[in-house]
Amino acid sequence: MAGRFITIEGSEGVGKSTNLAFVCDFLQRRGIEVERTREPGGTPIAEAIREVVLADHAEALGPDTEVLLMFAARAVHLANRVRPALAAGRWVVCDRFTDATFAYQGAGRGVDPEWIQGLADHVHPDLWPDCTLLLDAPPAIGRDRAAKRGEPDRIEQEDNTFFERVRGAYLARADREPRRFRVIDATAPLEEVQQEIGGVLAALVERLG
Ligand code: TMP
Numbered sequence: 094m095a096g097r098f099i100t101i102e103g104s105e106g107v108g109k110s111t112n113l114a115f116v117c118d119f120l121q122r123r124g125i126e127v128e129r130t131r132e133p134g135g136t137p138i139a140e141a142i143r144e145v146v147l148a149d150h151a152e153a154l155g156p157d158t159e160v161l162l163m164f165a166a167r168a169v170h171l172a173n174r175v176r177p178a179l180a181a182g183r184w185v186v187c188d189r190f191t192d193a194t195f196a197y198q199g200a201g202r203g204v205d206p207e208w209i210q211g212l213a214d215h216v217h218p219d220l221w222p223d224c225t226l227l228l229d230a231p232p233a234i235g236r237d238r239a240a241k242r243g244e245p246d247r248i249e250q251e252d253n254t255f256f257e258r259v260r261g262a263y264l265a266r267a268d269r270e271p272r273r274f275r276v277i278d279a280t281a282p283l284e285e286v287q288q289e290i291g292g293v294l295a296a297l298v299e300r301l302g
Contacts, residue, residue, distance in 0.1 A: 096126075096179040097301050098220065100190040103228035104259050105249055106239030107279040108286065109188055112228060115287050116186050119294050125302070128178040131188035133166035138172045142166040142248050147246040154247070156202035163194050164212045172230060173218055192266055197248065200262030201255050226290060227267050228279040232256035235279070 101113050117127045133143040146154070146162045167190075178185050191213045198204045232253050239249060267274035275293045277286055 094187060096128075096181065096183045097223045097297070098175070099251065099297075100178060100186050100187045100192065100225045102189055102192050102196070102225055102263060103230070103279060104196075104232060104235050104256050105245075106235035106237065106242075107228040107230045108238075108283070109228060110146065111283065112226070112277075112286065112290060113186060113188055115290060116226070116294065119291060120184055120186070120201060120298070121300075125298070126181075126183040128174070128183045128185045129187075130174060130185065130295045132170060132190055132193070133163055135170040135175070137188070138173075139166040139170040142164070142169075144274040147248065149247055156198055156204045159202065160194060160198045160204055160212065161162055163198065164216055167191070168216050176220075181293070187222075191217070192225060192226075192263065193228075195266060196262040197257045201251065223301060224275060224278040224293070225267075225270075225274045226293065227287075228261055228272055228275050229260065229264065231278040234241070234262060 101109050103109055109209065117124075117129050117177070117187075120127050126291050128132065132139070133146055134140045142162050142165055146159060146166075172234065175185050175187070191209075194209050196208055199206045223245065236253070236256065268277050277289055279286060281289075
């Protein structure tokens with residue numbers, strides 16, 4: 094049986110890593126084989142692209158290049174890691190996917206969403222997540238938390254208005270696809286957040302498992 098594809102999205106400091114670990118643990122306890130991964134990244138080549146896209150450079154790295162690098166990383170990640178895992182029946186739990194390109198490069202950087210959609214249609218016409226957990230919090234709260242983690246990467250250095258646009262785009266996508274997205278209030282105490290995520294996953298295992 095083919096596996097399932099779960100993605101976790103949200104802007105900086107919303108608790109993606111902690112909750113990603115919770116999701117993997119929850120599924121594994123139910124006997125599901127899990128492949129945890131991330132974008133950009135997840136394979137040696139995709140991780141090398143991640144380094145390029147998130148590092149500070151002396152030369153400009155424009156929005157179009159950013160989009161193409163995200164999709165280059167995505168294409169190799171899908172081919173060499175995600176699709177083989179799904180074919181083997183594992184559940185892939187991925188930290189970010191194409192929704193992030195619409196939010197960050199589309200809404201954040203002002204790249205034409207139709208071009209992004211075109212690239213998505215080319216790279217993964219047949220594959221979208223079965224479920225996307227969107228951890229939502231106002232940028233000011235998330236960025237306070239993210240700042241405590243140390244040096245921001247090239248994208249994290251953007252200002253609050255950028256992250257307002259990112260958040261707005263995520264919420265708009267969730268609105269348009271209510272069956273795929275679950276919006277989780279990431280400002281709630283962690284225990285409540287995880288109770289809600291647990292409920293979503295239990296229903297998913299019941300429906301798709
Ligand atoms: P993260 O692993 O901490 O979420 O860092 C990844 C960074 O890359 C984050 O700032 C969001 C950004 N990103 C994009 O801008 N577009 C994308 O398509 C993806 C997958 C990530």
